[in-house]
Amino acid sequence: MRLRLHFGDxxxxxxxxxxxxxGIRDSGSISAAGRAxxxxxxxxxxxxxxxxxxxxAPLVISSRGGAQGGGAHLxxxxxxxxxxxxxxxxxxLAAGSEQIEAIAARLRDISEEK
Amino acid sequence: MRLRLHFGDxxxxxxxxxxxxxGIRDSGSISAAGRAxxxxxxxxxxxxxxxxxxxxAPLVISSRGGAQGGGAHLxxxxxxxxxxxxxxxxxxLAAGSEQIEAIAARLRDISEEK
Numbered sequence: 336m337r338l339r340l341h342f343g344d345x346x347x348x349x350x351x352x353x354x355x356x357x358g359i360r361d362s363g364s365i366s367a368a369g370r371a372x373x374x375x376x377x378x379x380x381x382x383x384x385x386x387x388x389x390x391x392a393p394l395v396i397s398s399r400g401g402a403q404g405g406g407a408h409l410x411x412x413x414x415x416x417x418x419x420x421x422x423x424x425x426x427x428l429a430a431g432s433e434q435i436e437a438i439a440a441r442l443r444d445i446s447e448e449k
Numbered sequence: 450m451r452l453r454l455h456f457g458d459x460x461x462x463x464x465x466x467x468x469x470x471x472g473i474r475d476s477g478s479i480s481a482a483g484r485a486x487x488x489x490x491x492x493x494x495x496x497x498x499x500x501x502x503x504x505x506a507p508l509v510i511s512s513r514g515g516a517q518g519g520g521a522h523l524x525x526x527x528x529x530x531x532x533x534x535x536x537x538x539x540x541x542l543a544a545g546s547e548q549i550e551a552i553a554a555r556l557r558d559i560s561e562e563k
Binding site for chain 2: 336337338339340341342345346348388389390391412415416419420422423426427428429430431434435437438439441442443444445
């Protein structure tokens, strides 16, 4: 299950941005995080800038920019937003597991195909 | 919040398909339901065929096909899948409301802009 939050015209926050934040936290680099997601450096930067602009404080602190990709880390607000999004995913999945299983149980049984 | 279920390679089920099912139920027509979503007839039919093929029984019963668009209605399984998806949305939203509010509260206050 994938969750995407739409805050009017201001921001969409979904699995791609969440995974990018997690990658930046783990790799210390916007370019490395993007690369691990098969995302261009430009695309990764664009998503980071979008998030940084949407929140009251930047989520990602880039110590040096530029094409070679300086270091980057999550701000306290970045850590908080990522944690809230992950908690949301877990809680939503737990709350909806019965419905998800009911839908999955109605899928055609592909093991019956010849 | 928008939810998209990914069942491996077999099916993605998200707000678009759910709204299309609801539109078919309410309008009795695939083409009318698609039109109300600014979706081409071809696109609406393609989504219906994808859903019908993925489940153990068709979700949408089309009494007459063709470009002029015959009548259509949801099968009992179509009603069930739509109801489960809507219940999932409600339950997930309720379970995650605290997290969603926490994220929304961190968005930049655009009313402060000059």
